[in-house]
Amino acid sequence: MTHITTIGFDADDTLWQNEAFFQLTQDRFAALLADHAEASHLHDRLLAAERRNLGHYGFGVKGFVLSMIETAIEVTEGRVPAPVIGQIIAAGRDMLQHPIELLPFAREAVQALAGDFRVVLITKGDLLDQERKLAQSGLGDLFHAVEIVSDKTAAVYATLFARHGDGAARALMVGNSLKSDVLPMIAAGGWGVHVPHGLTWALEHAEVPQNEARFRTLGDLSELPALVAALQA
Incomplete structure (x- = not known):
């Protein structure tokens, strides 16, 4: 007993x-960078960044946003437009405000x-x-x-x-x-x-x-x- x-x-x-909102944001991220990387390649690069950064940022939306920004810089070789960075930050803010x-x-x-x-x-x-x-x-x-x-x-x-x-x-x-x-x-x-x-x-x-x-x-x-x-x- x-x-x-x-x-x-x-x-x-x-x-x-929870995860559904991360995947929706990841799709939004792929659309923003469609001119620079295929969605599958971008997914792999983002996942690698998340794995690298877990020890620094921990789990959650903020670390995810930082990993997206890092990935955007990488795949564009530093040429990611500032408005794209702004939209990534806005996507993260939307996640933090999403109703439960x-x-x-x-x-x-x-x-x-x-x-x-x-x-x-x-x-x-x-x-x-x-x-x-x-x-x-x-x-x-x-x-x-x-x-x-x-x-x-x-x-x-x-x-x-x-x-x-x-x-x-x-x-x-x-x-x-x-x-x-x-x-x-x-x-x-x-x-x-x-x-x-x-x-x-x-x-x-x-x-x-x-x-x-x-x-x-x-x-x-x-x-x-x-x-x-x-x-x-």
């Missing part, structure tokens, strides 16, 4: 839409579990943007704690679930990213529950764990309360 006392929720693409779109069953799942478990929001990214999204989501009052972290690792989960619960071994983490939400949580000794999203950032791809007793996959968040109940039985 499993005695789960704490449930962690990822935010972006688990509770609300809750995913199906997000509110219902958190509400159903908040009465019997400690529920904690654990998200990575830019502090101001994540705070904005949480405020606009209307879900903030449902969580017992909110943690906005620079990255998600086994050590981070061990620390957070010790701080807000009874340790990772008695906790469950729910999210759309195998790399960030599931695998490091399992490594910390907890349960990792994968709720796939139709869109996943290339840098978040990871292989599904095999023969892992503390791993589960759900079709959507409506299935989460029943899963938690079954694990407690």
Whole structure:
């Protein structure tokens, strides 16, 4: 029998839409630089810049915008027009102002579990943007704690679930990213529950764990309360 006392929720693409806006902005970026690079080549160069810059800028819109500007300078060999840079910055500003779109069953799942478990929001990214999204989501009052972290690792989960619960071994983490939400949580000794999203950032791809007793996959968040109940039985 499993005695789960704490449930962690990822935010972006688990509770609300996120990656769709990045992809729309990337399409806008490709259109701006269509005279300088094919869309597929531009995508590869941008992804390489994002990978390079994660350690400097972290996750989120601001780092994405800086990587787009860097890529624009590279593919134009320094000749990118100033108005194009301006439009890239404007695209990033639009992302930071985009209304929140809750995913199906997000509110219902958190509400159903908040009465019997400690529920904690654990998200990575830019502090101001994540705070904005949480405020606009209307879900903030449902969580017992909110943690906005620079990255998600086994050590981070061990620390957070010790701080807000009874340790990772008695906790469950729910999210759309195998790399960030599931695998490091399992490594910390907890349960990792994968709720796939139709869109996943290339840098978040990871292989599904095999023969892992503390791993589960759900079709959507409506299935989460029943899963938690079954694990407690």
